[in-house]
Amino acid sequence: MSASSVDLRAVRARRLSALRARLASDGVDGLLLSHGADLPWLTGYRAMPLERLTMLVVLPEADPVLVVPELEAPRVAAEEAQVTLAPWSEGADPVELVVDLLRRGPWPPRRLAVSDRAWAVDLLRLQARLPEVQWLAASTVTGPLRAVKDEAEVEALAGAAAAADAVARAIQAGEVPLRGRSEAVVAEEVGRRLREAGHQAVNFAIVASGPNGASPHHEPGGRVLETGDTVVLDFGGTWARPGDVGYCSDITRTVVLGRASAEVREAYAVLEAAQAAARAAVRPGVTAGAVDRAARGVIEDAGYGRWFIHRTGHGIGVEEHEEPYITAGSEVVLEPGHVFSVEPGIYLPGRFGMRLEDIVAVRPEGRADLNQAPRGLVELDG
Amino acid sequence: MSASSVDLRAVRARRLSALRARLASDGVDGLLLSHGADLPWLTGYRAMPLERLTMLVVLPEADPVLVVPELEAPRVAAEEAQVTLAPWSEGADPVELVVDLLRRGPWPPRRLAVSDRAWAVDLLRLQARLPEVQWLAASTVTGPLRAVKDEAEVEALAGAAAAADAVARAIQAGEVPLRGRSEAVVAEEVGRRLREAGHQAVNFAIVASGPNGASPHHEPGGRVLETGDTVVLDFGGTWARPGDVGYCSDITRTVVLGRASAEVREAYAVLEAAQAAARAAVRPGVTAGAVDRAARGVIEDAGYGRWFIHRTGHGIGVEEHEEPYITAGSEVVLEPGHVFSVEPGIYLPGRFGMRLEDIVAVRPEGRADLNQAPRGLVELDG
Numbered sequence: 235m236s237a238s239s240v241d242l243r244a245v246r247a248r249r250l251s252a253l254r255a256r257l258a259s260d261g262v263d264g265l266l267l268s269h270g271a272d273l274p275w276l277t278g279y280r281a282m283p284l285e286r287l288t289m290l291v292v293l294p295e296a297d298p299v300l301v302v303p304e305l306e307a308p309r310v311a312a313e314e315a316q317v318t319l320a321p322w323s324e325g326a327d328p329v330e331l332v333v334d335l336l337r338r339g340p341w342p343p344r345r346l347a348v349s350d351r352a353w354a355v356d357l358l359r360l361q362a363r364l365p366e367v368q369w370l371a372a373s374t375v376t377g378p379l380r381a382v383k384d385e386a387e388v389e390a391l392a393g394a395a396a397a398a399d400a401v402a403r404a405i406q407a408g409e410v411p412l413r414g415r416s417e418a419v420v421a422e423e424v425g426r427r428l429r430e431a432g433h434q435a436v437n438f439a440i441v442a443s444g445p446n447g448a449s450p451h452h453e454p455g456g457r458v459l460e461t462g463d464t465v466v467l468d469f470g471g472t473w474a475r476p477g478d479v480g481y482c483s484d485i486t487r488t489v490v491l492g493r494a495s496a497e498v499r500e501a502y503a504v505l506e507a508a509q510a511a512a513r514a515a516v517r518p519g520v521t522a523g524a525v526d527r528a529a530r531g532v533i534e535d536a537g538y539g540r541w542f543i544h545r546t547g548h549g550i551g552v553e554e555h556e557e558p559y560i561t562a563g564s565e566v567v568l569e570p571g572h573v574f575s576v577e578p579g580i581y582l583p584g585r586f587g588m589r590l591e592d593i594v595a596v597r598p599e600g601r602a603d604l605n606q607a608p609r610g611l612v613e614l615d616g
Numbered sequence: 617m618s619a620s621s622v623d624l625r626a627v628r629a630r631r632l633s634a635l636r637a638r639l640a641s642d643g644v645d646g647l648l649l650s651h652g653a654d655l656p657w658l659t660g661y662r663a664m665p666l667e668r669l670t671m672l673v674v675l676p677e678a679d680p681v682l683v684v685p686e687l688e689a690p691r692v693a694a695e696e697a698q699v700t701l702a703p704w705s706e707g708a709d710p711v712e713l714v715v716d717l718l719r720r721g722p723w724p725p726r727r728l729a730v731s732d733r734a735w736a737v738d739l740l741r742l743q744a745r746l747p748e749v750q751w752l753a754a755s756t757v758t759g760p761l762r763a764v765k766d767e768a769e770v771e772a773l774a775g776a777a778a779a780a781d782a783v784a785r786a787i788q789a790g791e792v793p794l795r796g797r798s799e800a801v802v803a804e805e806v807g808r809r810l811r812e813a814g815h816q817a818v819n820f821a822i823v824a825s826g827p828n829g830a831s832p833h834h835e836p837g838g839r840v841l842e843t844g845d846t847v848v849l850d851f852g853g854t855w856a857r858p859g860d861v862g863y864c865s866d867i868t869r870t871v872v873l874g875r876a877s878a879e880v881r882e883a884y885a886v887l888e889a890a891q892a893a894a895r896a897a898v899r900p901g902v903t904a905g906a907v908d909r910a911a912r913g914v915i916e917d918a919g920y921g922r923w924f925i926h927r928t929g930h931g932i933g934v935e936e937h938e939e940p941y942i943t944a945g946s947e948v949v950l951e952p953g954h955v956f957s958v959e960p961g962i963y964l965p966g967r968f969g970m971r972l973e974d975i976v977a978v979r980p981e982g983r984a985d986l987n988q989a990p991r992g993l994v995e996l997d998g
Contacts, residue, residue, distance in 0.1 A: 308831035449690035
């Protein structure tokens, strides 16, 4: 399927049908979507991070209606989104409007689902107005649907991954000056290159050098990179087809300035083997826990187990982190269309850290590696 | 007070004392801070927008403890933040940890407050674990405290405003090419200039040209600016002292490419008079509603009332929008330390729009205009 042939209206109509079927089968009387990725996944529209309430009311039988602040309404491509708009003007009570719209469905509602990232203040208002309702997180309904990507989504994620690969390759080729620059300055260049490579937005750019590498989510700061540093570069952005909601990239590569010490080389060999083992474990029918185990087992066997302090990966799509999570013991069974990161790491506090991350897609025949940048340890001169 | 003399630890200790006094006087047994600005205002630390829970447990008597994912813990400057860390490792249940920490306070708790922007999914988990608790939005406790800025905060907001002014003046001087460029390209340059002027982050840059100006929150797109266009430029970023949490800027200026039509000139004169009237109304003891009325009255009297479709302003601080809100009928009484935008607008659907926005601070003797860029209609040649 070529990018231009994606019929977004048809895609969104399919998603809405699937959601409604799940509402019916799960016994959920309505789904209320506000902040977070469910709303753009379903409609292409993202709620502004404002104190004014935006909320899509999805019912098993009636058409979806978007409650939206009047001054945001012109930004909604209502026809493309296939929703009816219910703009509210300043001074009106949007919660009352949501309740009125719920009356078109099962009344009184017994169970309602609300966006995981809806703001607590809005949920509290809804709860005060509908005290008898049992509330669920929307992800119980939307998570499994969003986790299984269709072909167009896999293609978009591959587009995002290729754009991130271009930046990783530039770093590995020594085209991004590192030595003598601060982490923050390097992070800014990484961000700029993510945009130049086709991302519409930069989501994050971690540059963690020397001992800072031992903090997996280190915030790039004033530390100047110097010879001997192990540098963890973890970055990603959002990449979108025209008119479509964006999909995320996320890649990590580790480089050494100068020659790697024997200790770093040994640890990296373990890391690379662990990541390869985890990727090799990916296929339909395998559990997420088994993929985690494949990586963790290699690292534990080499004696680094206590320095691998996080899960092996996370699903990726419209959100940077979404289902399926690749965690120890997870019994989620992988199926074609699941797309997630495989990113083991080894972190020696106060000394150095390293991580190797790629996005993989589960395919009927096994897996596809969406990232292709080289995975070996790169030593950079100059 | 000079920027370097601000003792952030002392400031944060004062804020914690004030919060605890309010918890006691409001009969709130605990305050749980997660996403949003309350946490960085109190500690300098901002929760990552992750599915892993970060939550500060503030009790009337016991010391504050930050529940934080183990891999984020190294990012917290715990000593500066004056909190104890309770890191949780993957597989642990952070909600259980929060509940255990609450046991150090009034038990069982009857009323708890949670960050307005905490995620619904986390509130639902807490509610499932503590079904008897009455939940409140944290802003009922923190909002009035955060709304009244101390001298160092007013100084930071003035610093942010001056940085935004520099960009506004450059636009008004014709230093930012407009004609023949798309809104999106202009927005990118505005963002770059916000950083160059000293902002650490760009929060938004609206460029709304011609008929797009009639949508107050228009997303800059492919429309190319041309002679005759009225262009609304509304932008802001975050500006921080070293080590301090950032404060926001927010300014809007409207320019015309070429000569303004008589209609645009007439409407702009009304807008400018309305904004001046509202600023002139700002002083201690006046209600927020009276400031809104001052702007709205001028616009209504001139016959444009139905085209001014939003409130007159919003408080600004660590968040772009916070208390006090300058809305019709608001009975909130202004007091020294309140800082907010004054931003009336006139929007003619399908034709053009205009808005004029400045940040003002309420002072004991009246007000201070934190933005100083010229407010008249600017016609740009070339």
